[in-house]
Amino acid sequence: MKTLIITCGCLEPSKDGIGDYCFNLAKAIKLLGVKVVLVSINDFYVKSFREETREDIQLCRIPARNNWQQKYRLFKNISETVSPDHISFQYVIYAFHKKGLPVVAHQFLVGILKSYEVSIMMHEPWIGRSKEDSLRHKVIGYFQQIIIKQLINGISPIKVFTSNIAFSRLLKDNGIQNKVLPLFSNIPFSKNALQQLPQLFNENQLFLFEKSLKIVLFGRIPFSWRKEEFVRWLDGKHITIMVAGRSDQDSANNLRHEIKGLSGKINFIALGELSKEQVSTLLQYADAGLALTPPQILGKSGVVAAYKEHGLPIILAGNNERFLETDLSGPEQLDKLSLDISLDDQLEKLKRKPSYSGVQLIAETFLNGVSDLKETKNAYPI
Known part of the structure; x- marks a missing residue:
């Protein structure tokens, strides 16, 4: 492969997780000798079509305000000009329609992508897949499943990827063959980052708690997670919780009050939004990371x-998600700390593992998946 287009909804830096994922993947693939062009086809952060270069990567950004006929013409012209050997379609259904029903968008996307060799990265399938979901979500999910299958049939990709075993089984149970391509982190391991720790805490007028068990949480905080069980699980331990990053549904202050209301013995530090290097510093300083994603779909979480x-050892504190008619048993949770087992009985799981760079591994795996293991066209009859 000499030339690759990676396309997604939005490419605004630090504003769209999938866009950041695409940009980091593009940089890693470029290091492997492939020319990469990034195309966002429903970008809310540009008002007119924009071409730009970021860290020697070419970006083409099509604004969301354009109608789909205009987007079609722009994307078609880009594709014909670049003439890629392959197009990687990074798919999230809500990136193309705010209500998650992109019927018109799919028609135009199929019109372009069916003429190229394409792989699809299914970052998240339809909603309403869990037994706990509302009837409304299940109805919407039913129609999403139909239009996703129509999209795949129309494009006939050589490969469909998804980020975790649970999504993979869900897709296979519904006739969509796929391969797991794990997510990598958008927060790279920063060497010598711990040297910045005193400055980070001094800037925030905070104290270091060396003798406590330090648990870090960053990123989005969901409205519902196993909060009370988590606090009970820590009972009697000297704990410091360090929170960093944006929180969409619960603010860090609300979380602080809730945690303090459940236990006055837990130290709570809110650091706000940090740079990637500062987050890496915090992750290297912490003893464990708190995961609020449902354990069954940990692989979809960039955090x-x-x-x-x-x-970093990982504590599972997200609500369980029980997929409809899908077996979620598997070994991927065995090395994580469970709230259903006392902390004292899991102390061996608090040992750190070696750090590594995931993006380069995933870039190589992706290229192997679409180059060496190509499948025939029309490989996904549904």
Whole structure:
């Protein structure tokens, strides 16, 4: 492969997790000798079509305000000009329609992508897949499943990827063959980052708690997770919780009050939004990372990927998600700390593992998946 297009919804830096994922993947693939062009086809952060270069990567950004006929013409012209050997379609259904029903968008996307060799990265399938989901979500999910299958049939990709075993089984149970391509972290391991720790805490007028068990949480905080069970699980231990990053549904202050209301013995530090280097510093300083994603779909979480790449032990505190008619049993949770087992009985799981760079491994795996293991066209009859 000499030339690759990676396309997604939005490419605004630090504003769209999938966009950041695409940019980091593009940089890693470029290091392997492949020319990469990034195309966002429903970008809310540009008002008109924009071409730009970021860290020697070419970006083409199509604004969301354009109608789909205009987007089609722009994307078609880009594809014809670049003439890629392959297009990687990074798919999230809500990136192309705010209500998650992109019927018109799919028609135009199929019109372009069916003429090229394409792989699809299914970052998240339809909603309403869990037994706990509302009837409304299940109805929407039913129609999402139909239009996703129509999209795949129309494009006939050589490969469909997804990020975790649970999604993979869900897709296979519904006739969509796929391969797991784990997420990598958008927070790279920063060497010598611990040297910045005193400055980070001094800037925030905070004290270091060396003798406590330091648990870090960063990224989005969901409205519902196993909060009370988590606090009970820590009962009697000297604990410091360090929270960093944006929180969409619960603010760090609300979380602080809730935790303090459940236990006055837990130290709580809110650091706000940090740079990637500062987050890496915090992950290297912490003793464990708190994962609020449902344990069954840990692989879809960039936060969990960051914990893993920093060698950080992971505490599972997300609500369980029970997929409809899908077996979720598997070994992927065995090395994580469970709230259902006392902390004292899991102390061996608090040992750090070696850090590593996931993005380069995933870039190589992706290229092997679409180059050496090509499947025939029309490989996904549904």
